[in-house]
Amino acid sequence: IVDEAVSACANNSPNASNATNWSADNKSCSTGEAALRIITACVRYSAETNFGVAFVQTRSFGKLWEALLKTPEPSPLMFYLATLLLPHVKLSAAQHLDPHAISPFLSAALAALCYYRKPEGVHVNSTNASVTLQRASMACLFAAQVFRDLKTTVSFTPDGLVVDGCTAILEGIQTFTARPIIPRCLGTSYGFPDYGIADSAVFMLFELFSSFKSYVYNEPETEGKSTIVKLLAPRPASGNGNSKSTLTPLRHVVQCLLDSDSKTELSPAGVYSALRAIYFVVKRQEETDKTVSILLETFNTPNGPLSLLEIVTRNLDTNLLTQLFCWPKIESSAATGGSDAMAHIKQVTQLIDIILRSPTTSNTVDRTAHNGQQILFKCGAMASLVQSCDHVKNDELRDWETTFALITRLVVGFPHFTKAFVDAGGLDPERIRKVFAVNGGGASVTLALDGLTVVSQLARPNKDYYPLIHSARLYDRFITMLQHTDPQLRSRTCTLIGNLCKHSDFFYEHLLSNGIIPHIVKCCTDEDASTKKFAVFAIGNAAYHSNLLYEAIRPSIPAVMKLLTNSDEKCRLNAAGAVSNMLRTGPALCSDLVTANGVEEILQLLLKDTPALRKTALITLATFGARSEEH
Numbered sequence: 001i002v003d004e005a006v007s008a009c010a011n012n013s014p015n016a017s018n019a020t021n022w023s024a025d026n027k028s029c030s031t032g033e034a035a036l037r038i039i040t041a042c043v044r045y046s047a048e049t050n051f052g053v054a055f056v057q058t059r060s061f062g063k064l065w066e067a068l069l070k071t072p073e074p075s076p077l078m079f080y081l082a083t084l085l086l087p088h089v090k091l092s093a094a095q096h097l098d099p100h101a102i103s104p105f106l107s108a109a110l111a112a113l114c115y116y117r118k119p120e121g122v123h124v125n126s127t128n129a130s131v132t133l134q135r136a137s138m139a140c141l142f143a144a145q146v147f148r149d150l151k152t153t154v155s156f157t158p159d160g161l162v163v164d165g166c167t168a169i170l171e172g173i174q175t176f177t178a179r180p181i182i183p184r185c186l187g188t189s190y191g192f193p194d195y196g197i198a199d200s201a202v203f204m205l206f207e208l209f210s211s212f213k214s215y216v217y218n219e220p221e222t223e224g225k226s227t228i229v230k231l232l233a234p235r236p237a238s239g240n241g242n243s244k245s246t247l248t249p250l251r252h253v254v255q256c257l258l259d260s261d262s263k264t265e266l267s268p269a270g271v272y273s274a275l276r277a278i279y280f281v282v283k284r285q286e287e288t289d290k291t292v293s294i295l296l297e298t299f300n301t302p303n304g305p306l307s308l309l310e311i312v313t314r315n316l317d318t319n320l321l322t323q324l325f326c327w328p329k330i331e332s333s334a335a336t337g338g339s340d341a342m343a344h345i346k347q348v349t350q351l352i353d354i355i356l357r358s359p360t361t362s363n364t365v366d367r368t369a370h371n372g373q374q375i376l377f378k379c380g381a382m383a384s385l386v387q388s389c390d391h392v393k394n395d396e397l398r399d400w401e402t403t404f405a406l407i408t409r410l411v412v413g414f415p416h417f418t419k420a421f422v423d424a425g426g427l428d429p430e431r432i433r434k435v436f437a438v439n440g441g442g443a444s445v446t447l448a449l450d451g452l453t454v455v456s457q458l459a460r461p462n463k464d465y466y467p468l469i470h471s472a473r474l475y476d477r478f479i480t481m482l483q484h485t486d487p488q489l490r491s492r493t494c495t496l497i498g499n500l501c502k503h504s505d506f507f508y509e510h511l512l513s514n515g516i517i518p519h520i521v522k523c524c525t526d527e528d529a530s531t532k533k534f535a536v537f538a539i540g541n542a543a544y545h546s547n548l549l550y551e552a553i554r555p556s557i558p559a560v561m562k563l564l565t566n567s568d569e570k571c572r573l574n575a576a577g578a579v580s581n582m583l584r585t586g587p588a589l590c591s592d593l594v595t596a597n598g599v600e601e602i603l604q605l606l607l608k609d610t611p612a613l614r615k616t617a618l619i620t621l622a623t624f625g626a627r628s629e630e631h
Contacts, residue, residue: 001035004059008032009067009078036077039064043084052055052088056096065089065096069105071354076131079109083145092151099154106146106154113165118172133172134197140169141200158208159215163249170252173198173265199270202256205249206277212284215518216249218547228294231281253277254299257311268344275281275315277345278308282354283500293368295351296375312351316384321345325391341391342399349385349403352376356409373414381426382410382417389431394442397434401447404435407448412457421454427468436477438484445486452481452492456499463503470507475514482519487528494523494534500578501541508548517542517552524559533571536563540578547586557582557592566600573613576605580620587627599624 008030015157018216039055046052055061065085071078082105116136119129143162146154208214231250247255253274258264268276285294295312298305324341355372378380385407392400407426410417425431435451437443455474458465481493497520500507511517520542523535539556542549556578563575579598582589593599599621606617 001038002083002121004032004035004528005039006067008036009064009071033077034435036081040077040081040084043081043088043557052085053092056085056088061093063098066101069101069547071105074105074108074135074139076134076138079112079135083138083142085143086145086149097150097153100469102146102150102154106143106156109139109142109146110156110162112136113143113169114161116165116166116168116172118182119175128174128259133169135170136165136172137200138196139200139205139539140166144200144204147204148207157215158204162204163208163215166204167247167252169201170256171247183191196265196267196270198256198265199267199273202253202266202270202277203273205253206273206280208249209253209277209280209284212287217284223566226285226289228285228289228297228313229292232297249411250277250281251299253310254311257315258299258301268320271315271320272344272347275344275351276313278312279351279354281346282351286354286358287479291368292354295355296371307375309352309355309372310379311378312348313376313381313384316345316348316381316388318384318387318390320389321388339582341388342393342396345388345392346399349406352381352385353402353406353409356406368483373417376410376424377414377416377420380420381384382407382420382426385410386421386424386426386431389434392434394434394437397437397447398440398444401444401450404447404450408454411454418457422458422468426454427458427465427472429472432472433474433477436474436481438489439480445484445489448481449488449492451494452489456496458490459496459499459502463506466500466504466506469500470510475510475516478516479514479519482516482523487526487531490523490526491530494520494531494538498534498538498541501538501544505545505548508542508546511542512549512552517549521553521556521559524556524563529566529568529571532559532563532566533568533574536560536571536578537574538579543578544584547588550582550586550588553582554589554592556587557598561596561598561601564605569610569613572605572609573616576602576613576616576620580616580623583620583627584621590624593624 009032011032022535043052043055055069056065068074068078068082068085074082084631112135116132119133141386143156143158147156150156170361205216208216216269219230231248239247257271257274282292282294284291295307295309297308299311301311320339321344324344351370356369358368358372385403388403389400407421411421432451432455434441435443436448438445438448455469459469478493478497481489484490497516501511520535520538523531524539526532526535536556536559539553539560542553560578560582563571564579566572566575579602582593591617602617602620602624604619605613609617
């Protein structure tokens with residue numbers, strides 16, 4: 001196979017029939033082209049087999065690599081194969097990284113990229129126009145890979161000609177009415193293109209946007225201007241023969257995101273590169289202009305003007321995430337991107353998070369965050385964030401914690417997002433139980449802590465969400481967290497139990513039948529001060545509405561008495577309230593409280609403590625008197 005591929009490289013010429021293109025017509029496929037395709041496919045899908053790493057270390061690889069780099073007129077497929085091989089060569093066969101051999105191949109790639117002209121008139125949709133576009137695109141891909149990985153080996157700094165070549169490719173794609181331009185010769189790829197011809201230009205622009213010293217931020221015409229003006233104002237071409245572009249590189253990237261569907265020329269990996277490009281643009285503006293208002297800029301779309309933030313958020317589309325979730329694992333490089341559902345979700349989350357954390361100046365409060373959260377609510381961002389959980393595997397839950405942290409911030413910070421969380425299915429058992437799967441289920445302590453914060457936020461104001469919280473079937477998760485080695489997890493779980501008992505006795509029977517109360521009782525003697533404080537808070541609320549749990553909480557009385565003398569005022573207040581509530585609905589615990597010197601301890605609070613505790617102590621002493629008479 002390698003011999004046939006070497007022969008194909010040696011015999012390729014600009015006058016050949018372009019056999020080594022992307023055509024899916026196997027009848028016209030030469031033996032050499034077939035060999036190149038086989039090697040390309042094996043390297044591309046070698047993430048789990050390590051084929052690429054092993055292949056570049058074989059004896060036969062050297063002659064293929066040499067022939068490939070010496071090809072007089074590389075075809076699209078040859079540029080693509082070289083791009084796929086480059087990371088493996090750098091990692092496992094660095095002896096083949098000869099700058100004198102790579103430079104001519106790079107020069108051919110730059111020529112194909114920088115002097116590409118989009119087709120016009122009768123040439124649109126022709127086979128030659130398609131092959132020329134493919135060649136420019138694959139050349140761009142190789143140049144981007146070299147720029148990313150070989151900065152110390154090959155001297156190459158993308159300039160205005162490269163930027164113009166990228167925009168010319170993206171504009172050239174738009175001239176083709178027949179889609180896709182490259183037939184999906186590898187199948188349907190789960191409903192989205194396995195590789196999009198626009199991926200290369202977007203990846204190159206991403207590499208440029210990720211470097212704050214690159215040409216896109218430092219064009220002479222925009223010196224001294226703000227980031228928004230630099231990146232959104234129309235710019236002239238730099239002389240590659242194309243007409244003046246009406247779209248800046250950033251607008252082209254955004255346009256690609258708008259076009260990302262099953263017929264587009266941007267694959268999911270390309271979408272990820274586009275999102276990454278936008279992320280670095282926003283970070284650049286945050287650094288230089290002390291704002292991230294570029295996310296509020298509007299762009300014309302078929303559905304009317306949309307803000308950049310809304311366009312980004314729409315990339316949490318359930319259909320797209322479903323395809324990514326099913327996608328085969330592939331090698332990560334400029335040629336593949338390596339995007340998966342989790343990486344995609346994290347990138348969108350980061351962009352949303354930036355605007356909610358937008359900076360303020362010393363004199364005025366930046367309204368960007370306020371306007372941003374209004375846009376997020378309007379476009380249903382909460383539903384997209386919540387439902388993204390369905391496309392996260394258990395071993396990826398630790399990565400999803402940044403997304404749930406964003407959900408937590410929205411729920412806690414903005415009341416309308418609380419209802420949106422519930423309406424989006426945030427309490428669906430399959431989703432919320434994932435969040436609390438800390439013992440062997442993949443969830444981190446951080447994720448579980450945020451989950452407890454969210455559910456507590458739902459339970460604290462009123463009892464409206466009690467039935468839905470019960471339906472989530474979290475009782476076994478509560479026990480696991482009450483026994484966890486992390487004190488914060490134990491403490492916050494006690495807080496949640498207290499809030500579940502705050503407004504009614506709805507949960508009393510469920511806590512009893514699921515064996516939760518003994519663990520709360522044990523937490524009253526926990527070595528962690530915060531856990532003890534909130535455990536006694538939960539005991540107090542568990543005794544407030546009825547005497548159903550009196551027997552279950554009876555073992556906590558000695559610990560509660562001890563907490564009446566705790567150094568933390570809030571803890572003493574919770575303990576005093578617990579004693580009062582143990583007497584509130586019946587005398588069943590009165591004797592135990594008296595025997596444990598409850599009266600004396602409460603009297604000490606009345607005589608020596610703060611006004612808030614004195615008030616609670618006075619009420620408790622009066623209840624003691626009433627219950628003693630009954631008893």
